[in-house]
Amino acid sequence: MKVAYWPGCVSRGFTPELHGAMELVAPKVGLELAELDRANCCGAGVIAEHNQELADTLNARTFAMAQAQDGAELMMNICSTCQGAQSECQERLDASSEYREMINDTLAAENLRYEKGVTNKNFLWVLVEDIGLDKLGSLVKRRLDGLRIAPFYGCYIIRPTDRLGYHAHPERDTYLEQVIEVIGAESVAYTGSHKCCGFPVITMNKKTSLTQAGRHLGDAIDAGADALVTPCPLCHLNLDLQQPEAQKFVNRDLGIPVLHFPQLIGLALGLEPKELGMGKHVVSTKQVAAKVTALAATA
Amino acid sequence: MPNYTLNIRRYSPESGEPAHWEKFEVEMEGHRPVLDAILYARNKVDGSIGIRCSCQAAICGSCGVRINGNPALACNTLLRDAVATAEDGITIDIEPMGNMPVIKDLIVDMDAVHWKKVQRVVPWLIPAGEPPEREYVVPHEAMVDVTQTMACIHCGVCVSDCLSMEADPDFVGPAASAKAYRFVGDPRDAATKDRLVHLAEDPSGIYDCTHCFKCVEVCPKGVAPMNQIMRLRRRATGDFQIKDRNNGYRHEKAFVNIIEKWGTLHEAKLLPDSYGEGLLGKLNPEAQKNLIGSAPTAIRGVLSGKVAPIKVLHHHKLPDQKKVKDIYEKIHGRDERIELNLYIVGEDADALEESAAVAVTEEGTS
Ligand code: SF4
Ligand code: SF4
Ligand code: FES
Numbered sequence: 237m238k239v240a241y242w243p244g245c246v247s248r249g250f251t252p253e254l255h256g257a258m259e260l261v262a263p264k265v266g267l268e269l270a271e272l273d274r275a276n277c278c279g280a281g282v283i284a285e286h287n288q289e290l291a292d293t294l295n296a297r298t299f300a301m302a303q304a305q306d307g308a309e310l311m312m313n314i315c316s317t318c319q320g321a322q323s324e325c326q327e328r329l330d331a332s333s334e335y336r337e338m339i340n341d342t343l344a345a346e347n348l349r350y351e352k353g354v355t356n357k358n359f360l361w362v363l364v365e366d367i368g369l370d371k372l373g374s375l376v377k378r379r380l381d382g383l384r385i386a387p388f389y390g391c392y393i394i395r396p397t398d399r400l401g402y403h404a405h406p407e408r409d410t411y412l413e414q415v416i417e418v419i420g421a422e423s424v425a426y427t428g429s430h431k432c433c434g435f436p437v438i439t440m441n442k443k444t445s446l447t448q449a450g451r452h453l454g455d456a457i458d459a460g461a462d463a464l465v466t467p468c469p470l471c472h473l474n475l476d477l478q479q480p481e482a483q484k485f486v487n488r489d490l491g492i493p494v495l496h497f498p499q500l501i502g503l504a505l506g507l508e509p510k511e512l513g514m515g516k517h518v519v520s521t522k523q524v525a526a527k528v529t530a531l532a533a534t535a
Numbered sequence: 536m537p538n539y540t541l542n543i544r545r546y547s548p549e550s551g552e553p554a555h556w557e558k559f560e561v562e563m564e565g566h567r568p569v570l571d572a573i574l575y576a577r578n579k580v581d582g583s584i585g586i587r588c589s590c591q592a593a594i595c596g597s598c599g600v601r602i603n604g605n606p607a608l609a610c611n612t613l614l615r616d617a618v619a620t621a622e623d624g625i626t627i628d629i630e631p632m633g634n635m636p637v638i639k640d641l642i643v644d645m646d647a648v649h650w651k652k653v654q655r656v657v658p659w660l661i662p663a664g665e666p667p668e669r670e671y672v673v674p675h676e677a678m679v680d681v682t683q684t685m686a687c688i689h690c691g692v693c694v695s696d697c698l699s700m701e702a703d704p705d706f707v708g709p710a711a712s713a714k715a716y717r718f719v720g721d722p723r724d725a726a727t728k729d730r731l732v733h734l735a736e737d738p739s740g741i742y743d744c745t746h747c748f749k750c751v752e753v754c755p756k757g758v759a760p761m762n763q764i765m766r767l768r769r770r771a772t773g774d775f776q777i778k779d780r781n782n783g784y785r786h787e788k789a790f791v792n793i794i795e796k797w798g799t800l801h802e803a804k805l806l807p808d809s810y811g812e813g814l815l816g817k818l819n820p821e822a823q824k825n826l827i828g829s830a831p832t833a834i835r836g837v838l839s840g841k842v843a844p845i846k847v848l849h850h851h852k853l854p855d856q857k858k859v860k861d862i863y864e865k866i867h868g869r870d871e872r873i874e875l876n877l878y879i880v881g882e883d884a885d886a887l888e889e890s891a892a893v894a895v896t897e898e899g900t901s
Contacts (some may be wrong), residue, residue, distance in 0.1 A: 245800035276798045276859050281746055282790040285765045286773065289873040290866045294794075294859070320748070330713040331882040335875050342865055346858050383900045395748035430748035439740040440781045447702040448745065456868075 253513025322390025354527030377506030428452025565615030798853030
């Protein structure tokens with residue numbers, strides 16, 4: 237299946253291991269990635285906060301590029317924040333033909349045009365809804381038996397439900413748990429899985445921000461998790477890159493690795509921790525990597 | 536008639552006993568609200584169950600509780616919907632709302648948290664000069680703009696689960712912020728700038744919202760408090776250039792400028808840019824402290840091999856960055872910001888037609 241692929245900024249900037257992992261995993265699950273390398277930042281909600289029309293136009297530009305990709309069945313992202321910020325703009329663009337025309341008038345300068353109703357999905361959704369859990373299960377080369385993984389979604393991919401297609405897909409907020417189980421690992425329940433990592437206020441109120449990150453990490457540790465997994469690179473920044481700093485705000489030692497969602501899939505598909513960029517995290521992934529490499533190949 | 540099991544969290548401070556769960560069996564039609572079932576249990580089984588309610592029609596805002604972990608109005612949630620979200624498919628968990636102290640069972644202290652925060656935003660009109668002899672004449676559009684915030688019934692459901700408030704109890708919070716926009720957006724109010732300065736300078740003000748969408752998701756009245764907070768920020772930065780000490784203004788400006796210049800985000804530039812105006816710009820003392828505080832973060836990024844040192848300084852421009860710049864120029868050049876509030880305009884005809892078409896096919900196939 238060919239998809240118009242929008243990796244987002246962070247996955248190529250501060251978390252390059254995410255983009256790298258996705259490129260390795262894609263062919264293994266039958267995805268052909270047509271990268272939108274001329275597209276712009278989704279705005280992460282900040283541009284919309286500054287000027288809605290600007291954010292809507294910039295994202296309509298990306299959608300139009302995706303729609304112009306020959307043979308692409310849908311647009312795919314690998315960032316919860318891109319998903320949320322883009323879905324918000326899409327909701328407005330799709331709601332009013334008059335508004336859409338005004339935006340398309342701006343895009344006409346580039347010979348681009350957005351037609352209502354682009355399908356834009358995070359890799360997590362594509363994996364469960366378009367590739368399917370049965371297929372995924374059959375592709376597993378290394379069941380992650382004994383690995384205890386705590387899911388962390390990121391707000392932008394679970395709320396608000398009416399904007400994010402939960403009416404048609406009511407189980408979207410349980411996909412991480414489902415995938416974790418299918419690849420043989422154990423999904424760990426803890427209070428923070430559907431809460432906020434705190435990233436949006438990291439430069440404005442560090443205490444509010446890292447108290448949130450620190451608590452969720454601590455709860456996952458207390459629940460016995462070996463690692464967290466997240467489909468959002470911004471969550472990854474607060475949970476991994478900032479983890480040493482977060483310890484100060486919750487007055488305890490942390491030290492739990494945080495995997496990007498495609499990395500976890502890659503491990504189950506037989507890829508090695510090193511090629512998935514797991515050496516590039518701030519919190520060491522060594523113990524998880526050792527556990528995984530000790531597992532025998534299933535097929 | 537179906538049978539429902541209510542699992543109610545009981546707590547009475549004067550008893551000296553810790554909080555505990557207690558189950559009640561209720562026979563009732565599924566289209567009846569959860570509140571009816573709670574009242575049935577109170578009237579028939581245990582008269583000491585504490586629950587606050589009045590209108591039973593989602594108007595008075597007094598019956599906020601958590602149902603299976605989600606905050607909602609008990610009178611506005613049907614039993615059959617509640618049971619659908621029950622973990623075991625049978626038992627409906629009912630607890631008091633969060634972020635507020637419990638007075639008894641399902642009753643929380645709204646005065647101690649919610650109303651105190653509402654008072655903080657000066658929830659009344661501050662007119663310029665003497666009121667007119669007859670009514671104020673206000674443009675229709677201006678009042679339509681604030682109707683969304685006026686729909687608030689002060690139930691505290693959004694306050695219950697606000698994720699910033701969980702981490703910072705001082706946060707002004709969703710409901711009070713929506714109330715603040717009620718007056719900031721009112722053309723009769725003369726204190727617009729003062730209101731915004733207070734909310735922007737307060738470390739627990741509008742820049743303390745972590746943009747988690749919880750309040751948008753749970754509000755039973757469609758107030759979308761987070762959207763109102765974003766509008767407050769937009770007015771504070773865009774209309775009044777309030778350069779707050781929390782770096783809200785700088786963060787927004789730096790982010791928007793980076794995308795204009797480069798097309799994609801350059802995190803390594805964002806940190807210094809959002810704390811001061813450019814690396815070489817003058818930093819205010821608070822910003823300097825923050826920047827130094829985050830230096831270890833950037834260094835950690837380089838050391839872990841995440842970011843090559845060269846990447847910290849160098850960032851590729853998009854191939855057709857000029858086009859992004861043109862979009863910026865056109866939109867910034869407009870006389871006013873264009874905003875499409877779906878709460879007010881609704882979806883237009885072609886969107887509606889399509890959803891009607893979907894409904895038709897669904898019926899056709901079932
Ligand atoms: S904003 Fe909504 S949830 Fe919050 S107090 Fe008002 S009506 Fe209740
Ligand atoms: S979006 Fe902001 S105000 Fe709303 S619940 Fe989240 S942190 Fe609180
Ligand atoms: S009883 Fe009035 S809102 Fe529920």
